[in-house]
Amino acid sequence: MCVRTARGRGVSRASRDYFKLDLGVMRPDRWLFQPGSARQLAAVRIGLCAVLALRVALRPNLYLDLSQQEASLFRPLSWAKLFHHMPSRGLLLAALIVCVVAAVCAAAGFRGRIALPIAWVAGVFLNGFLTSQGKVVHNDVLLLLCMFALIPARHSDVWSVDAWLARRRSEPPAPDVSVRYGWPVRTAMVVIAFTYCITGLHKLQFTGFDWASSDNLRWVLYTASDSQNGNSLGLFIADHPLLAHVFAWGTLVVECTFPLALVWPVSRWFYVPGVVGMHAGIYATMHLNYVAMAATVVIVYVNWAWIADRLEQRGADRHRLHPAPART
Amino acid sequence: MPDAKSTSPLEAPAQRDQPPQEPPPGPPSPSERAPAWTRGFVALYLIAFLICGAFAIEAWPLTGWKLFSHPRSPNLYGWRAYTFDARGHETKIDFARFPRADRHLPLIMQTYGNLSPLRKDGVCQTWAGRMRGFGVQVSGVRIYRTHVLLRLHRYHRRPPKGTRQLLYVCADGKGARRV
DSSP: OOGGOOOOOTTOOHHHHSSOOOOOGGGGHHTOOOOOOOHHHHHHHHHHHHHHHHHHTHHHHHHHHGGOOOOGGBBBGGGGGGSOOOOHHHHHHHHHHHHHHHHHHHHHHHSSSHHHHHHHHHHHHHHHHHHHBOOOTTHHHHHHHHHHTTSSSSSTTTSSSSHHHHTTTTTTOOSSSSSHHHHHHHHHHHHHHHHHHHHHHHHHHHTOOOHHHHHHHHHHHHHHHHHTTTOOHHHHHHHHHHHHHHHHHHHHHHTTTTHHHHOOOGGGGHHHHHOOOOOOOHHHHHHOOOHHHHHHHHHSSOOHHHHHHHHHHHHHHHHSSOOOOOOO | OOOOOOOOOOOOOOTSSSOOOOOOSSOOGGGGOHHHHOOOOHHHHHHHHHHHHHHOOBBBBBOOOOOSSSSOOOOEEEEEEEEEEEOOOOOOOGGGGGGGEEEEEEHHHHHHTOOOOOHHHHHHHHHHHHHHHHTOOSSSSEEEEEEGGGGGGTTTSOOOOOOOEEEEEEEEETTEEEE
């Protein structure tokens, strides 16, 4: 990825700023409501809604099987306390279909401003019951929290069926950069940064630095390995205390200092791969699937508008090098 | 407005939205300012998110983010549940064969002690009913607290042998009781 482009002579001020501390974050009212790119917001909409659609559509039994739970085992949390038992299979199936269809429509930007809230409500409904089995399930929470920030936003003004239909009706195109497109993405960035920070701080609050300096992670890995009838990677790390300490300290540092990614843009090259690697490690050793969290971080923090520009430019360069033969 | 150009895929939106070679735009004009309801929405949302996170409040989907935050010790305590027949012969309850929503013994046992005797018995009856469905003769359920010393795990793929202590018995017709 192209950090190089920001070096050398003729570097733009924006490029140099990329390596500097952005203390504008200290004024959140200004920082959050700066102008933003319509294409970046659209990319975040497409990514988050596609992940939600895939998460629900690829694991239907995870949700539908909830209906088989006996009422005596129901442990509702939050709004699910309004229910006395899990919903029926029919209701869960209806919610699942609504969630997938609405999320696909929202990703495509077809009636996006209506489809996205519907997909979000259905997603919260399904995952809320998943988390009512006695343990708080965090796997899809970050995805839903970032989607929530998009609900009132104008996320379907570009890269959407709605925008295509508007063009056909000869309506004026939406601006590429506007105040209305910046805050949803920045709000999602703040939510992600403080999610990891709070997770790390809770480790310090409940366990202190012993979380990393003691054998805490080794016991976690042994326990996780036993629940999988032996996990070679987890056991290897647990059998080598020094290695376990390195991973534990790495986790603590990445989590607690993640908000630095808001203040110092270049540090995202450390934090985004850092949390993706952390979730990959958790999956490899403990078989806990946090792919939705990792995907959410990538979707929100990667500059998709930049990638689209580069692809467009590359396509134009190729076209210039190989012009179409003139017709006679 | 110029097309948004930027320098890197992981840039801040504030920076990537600025055209290169030009100074960044000043504060947006009043007509470009975000409306008050938008500011209120974002402020309320972020405050609620931060309060729930900081004080570990579970108002799902707002959550306390207590992921792996509690310390683990080498003394691993767990739970095992067995059914027993009229002659006292025990059969381990195989939770992996249960419907997905009923598989989580450790999670159920977190709050089991605080349940009313009726609900405690209801949980046992659920497990007994499922085991009967597998063709096992069931007169009741015994729940054991198990203990494993993880220090002995090092360089062994299998967990070290643990100990167990009977904690609850649910006999048919007699309800649940703590031993």
